[in-house]
Structures are given as C-alpha cells and as structure tokens.
Amino acid sequence: GAVVSQHPSRVICKSGTSVKIECRSLDFQATTMFWYRQFPKKSLMLMATSNEGSKATYEQGVEKDKFLINHASLTLSTLTVTSAHPEDSSFYICSASPLAGGRYEQYFGPGTRLTVT
Amino acid sequence: LAKTTQPISMDSYEGQEVNITCSHNNIATNDYITWYQQFPSQGPRFIIQGYKTKVTNEVASLFIPADRKSSTLSLPRVSLSDTAVYYCLVGDPDSGGYNKLIFGAGTRLAVHP
Numbered sequence: 041g042a043v044v045s046q047h048p049s050r051v052i053c054k055s056g057t058s059v060k061i062e063c064r065s066l067d068f069q070a071t072t073m074f075w076y077r078q079f080p081k082k083s084l085m086l087m088a089t090s091n092e093g094s095k096a097t098y099e100q101g102v103e104k105d106k107f108l109i110n111h112a113s114l115t116l117s118t119l120t121v122t123s124a125h126p127e128d129s130s131f132y133i134c135s136a137s138p139l140a141g142g143r144y145e146q147y148f149g150p151g152t153r154l155t156v157t
Numbered sequence: 158l159a160k161t162t163q164p165i166s167m168d169s170y171e172g173q174e175v176n177i178t179c180s181h182n183n184i185a186t187n188d189y190i191t192w193y194q195q196f197p198s199q200g201p202r203f204i205i206q207g208y209k210t211k212v213t214n215e216v217a218s219l220f221i222p223a224d225r226k227s228s229t230l231s232l233p234r235v236s237l238s239d240t241a242v243y244y245c246l247v248g249d250p251d252s253g254g255y256n257k258l259i260f261g262a263g264t265r266l267a268v269h270p
Contacts, residue, residue, distance in 0.1 A: 044200070074257070083244070084201070084260040133200045135258070146258060148193075148200030 043067055044136050046149035053124055053156055061119045061152045063134030069114035070136035074146070075107070078131045090117045124156040161245045166265040175232045177264050179245030182226050190221060190228045193244045195263070201244065205230065240268045 043066040053059050063073055072091055076084040088109050089097045096109035106128075108120040117136075121128055131153050135146040162180040169175045181190065189208050193201035205212055207219040207228070218231040232239055244263040 046200075076260075083262050084195075086257065086259060089257060131198065135200070146203070148202065151198065151200050153198065 042138070042147045044134065044147045044149040046132075046134055046152050048152060049150060050153040051155070053154070055125055055156055056123055058120055058122045059124055059154060061121075061132055061134075061154075063117045063119070063136070063149050065115045065136040065138075065147070068136070068138045068147075070117075070138060071114065072137045073111060073117040074135045074137075075109060075117075075119050076133045076135070078133060078151075084133060087119075121154065124154070126156045129154055129156045161247060161261045163243075163245055163261060163264045165262060166267070168267050168269065169235055170269050171236055172234050175235050175239070175266060175268075177230045177232075177243055177245075177266070178227055179230070180227045181245070181247045184225050184247050188225075188247045190219065190225075191246045191248075191258075192217070192219065192230045193246065195242045195244065201260075204243075235266075235268045237268050237270065239266065241266060 045064045045066055047062045051059055072089060074089055075087045077087055078084045086099050087102045087107060088099060090109045090111040092111045092114050098104045106122055108122060111117040119132060131151050133148055133151045135148045137146050189206055191206040192204040194204050195201040205214055205217050205219045207221050209221050209225060212219045220229045230243060242263040242265050244260050246258050
C-alpha cells in the first residue's frame with residue numbers, strides 16, 4: 041500500500057514552453073502533498089507544500105508564478121513549470137502525507153526528470 | 158525544524174554491518190527521527206522512524222540515546238543493493254499539520270564486493 045505515482049517519468053521540452061507534472065496517491069487520500077527538486081548529486085530541496093482545496097505554500101526563493109501548483113483533489117496534485125528554461129532542468133519529486141498520518145511517514149513518488157533544451 | 162549532521166560518505170563491504178550516525182543537537186521534545194533511503198533517479202523510500210531508545214524493523218534498527226541528540230541507523234549485513242544515499246530527518250509530525258520534511262546532505266553509502 042501507500043503508493044505515489046508521477047507522470048510523466050521523464051519529459052523533454054523546448055525552452056519557453058510549459059510542462060505539467062502529475063502526482064497521484066494511488067491507494068490513500070492525502071491532505072498534503074509536497075514538491076521537491078533535486079539536482080545531480082545534491083539533496084532534495086523542498087519547493088512547496090500543496091494542500092487540497094487551498095493555495096500552495098512556497099518555500100523562500102521559489103517563484104510561485106513559475107511553478108504553479110494545483111491540488112484539486114485528495115489524490116492529485118500537479119506542478120506546472122511555466123516558460124521553462126534550461127536551468128529548470130532537474131529531477132522533480134512529489135510526496136504525499138496520508139490523511140490519518142500523524143507521523144512522518146511520507147510517501148514519495150518515483151520522480152520526473154525534466155530536460156529543457 | 159532541527160538541523161541534522163551526517164557523514165558525507167561511507168564505504169563498506171558486503172556482509173558487514175553498517176552504522177550511520179546522525180547528530181541533531183537541537184531536537185525538540187515533540188520531534189521524531191526518520192530515516193529515508195534514496196537510489197539514483199528514484200524518490201526517497203522510508204526506512205525507519207523512532208522517538209527514543211531502539212526501534213527495529215525488517216530492514217534496519219534505529220538507536221536513539223537518552224538525550225536524543227543523535228541517532229544511529231544500523232543496517233545488518235549489507236549487500237551491494239544497499240548502495241544508496243541515506244537521509245536523517247527530525248521534526249514534529251504534528252507541527253502545523255504539514256509534516257514538512259527538510260532534507261540535509263545525506264550520507265552516500267557505497268557497498269563493495
């Protein structure tokens with residue numbers, strides 16, 4: 041149980057275009073989902089916290105107009121990278137926290153590798 | 158959220174026990190300690206979580222001394238497939254209802270034949 045999926049697993053897009061990444065909790069409901077990005081050989085960096093039915097909370101230094109987050113249901117959050125540029129190329133990972141959580145047992149998706157050419 | 162400090166890297170050999178220690182001097186009363194494992198190009202995977210003393214599951218043990226200022230993840234008899242980055246995180250799961258995780262640098266474990 042507790043599976044989180046991401047789609048697509050990898051995407052290549054041209055500079056200036058927008059890309060949408062989906063994060064789904066497959067067998068549980070998640071009030072909160074998180075989005076991270078990770079550069080090669082580096083740690084995960086939290087970008088934003090996404091709550092169902094409300095606006096996302098962005099970490100300092102993350103442009104909310106560039107990284108649009110929508111958490112439309114208890115099982116789906118989307119991250120849209122708008123007007124992507126090569127420096128946005130990275131590994132994007134989402135995680136979900138179960139409704140009946142309590143402890144830190146967050147479940148992570150497999151990640152999406154974005155390459156902007 | 159309490160800051161954690163771990164060794165940047167460790168090397169081991171197949172069949173050995175590996176202990177990775179994490180320092181968290183500013184851990185708060187309500188904080189739990191959680192360890193995650195990450196393979197290249199994959200999302201982190203939950204390994205173990207504890208509050209005090211010792212916790213054991215099918216893959217690892219977690220030792221937490223009485224002062225809780227550090228913790229040690231113990232992997233028994235590692236294999237090549239345990240080569241990964243291991244992250245130690247501390248925080249209050251009830252803090253703001255967000256369960257926000259802030260990852261440190263992690264420990265890159267390399268298991269050799």
